[in-house]
Amino acid sequence: MVAAVSVLLVESTRQFFGSIMALRFRALTLIAGVLLAVAGPCLADDAIPTPEEYAEHVGGAPILRPGELKLDGRQQVCGQRPTVIDKSLDDYGAAYPGFLILNPKLLDRVSTPVKLWIYAHECGHQFRGPDEETADCFAVQRGRRQGWLTEGGLDEICKFISPAKGSSMHLSGSHRCEYMRKCYADPSIR
Ligand SMILES: [Zn+2]
Numbered sequence: 251m252v253a254a255v256s257v258l259l260v261e262s263t264r265q266f267f268g269s270i271m272a273l274r275f276r277a278l279t280l281i282a283g284v285l286l287a288v289a290g291p292c293l294a295d296d297a298i299p300t301p302e303e304y305a306e307h308v309g310g311a312p313i314l315r316p317g318e319l320k321l322d323g324r325q326q327v328c329g330q331r332p333t334v335i336d337k338s339l340d341d342y343g344a345a346y347p348g349f350l351i352l353n354p355k356l357l358d359r360v361s362t363p364v365k366l367w368i369y370a371h372e373c374g375h376q377f378r379g380p381d382e383e384t385a386d387c388f389a390v391q392r393g394r395r396q397g398w399l400t401e402g403g404l405d406e407i408c409k410f411i412s413p414a415k416g417s418s419m420h421l422s423g424s425h426r427c428e429y430m431r432k433c434y435a436d437p438s439i440r
Pocket residue numbers: 267268269270371372375381382385
């Protein structure tokens with residue numbers, strides 16, 4: 251099935267590029283990908299959709315232009331990147347090269363510093379590439395610099411990611427946390 255393969259490729263590209271809880275949701279996403287291939291229209295053959303293509307694919311999700319996004323009253327900016335608000339996303343946030351995706355339903359369940367960290371993490375993928383640790387580091391250093399991330403906030407983030415299990419490709423939550431604490435304390439920007 252060509253259609254199934256193409257959807258799975260798109261899904262795995264996005265997961266690889268920027269999903270905070272990639273491990274936890276991988277199996278679910280694979281199943282969802284197969285169901286999508288059977289039940290719904292596919293994205294174009296290109297692995298990287300435009301924000302408009304993605305938004306249409308998920309049923310007409312809103313696209314927020316740079317400067318339009320607020321999280322708990324704070325304006326969020328990631329260069330010129332727009333954010334697609336996707337209530338059906340299988341994760342809190344995700345990133346394709348060129349735009350970010352947030353799930354407002356899941357974000358509603360977490361505290362402000364965790365929300366801002368998720369956005370900053372996905373933004374980190376825009377500027378630093380697919381590596382999770384690097385995106386984590388980008389996010390906590392941005393939080394420190396912009397003043398929204400305290401040591402207490404970092405504790406909340408660590409609690410949030412602690413259930414994530416490690417694998418050869420993804421470090422476990424506690425390892426990520428250890429690395430983020432180092433980054434947070436490091437005055438040089440990585
Ligand atoms: Zn990520």
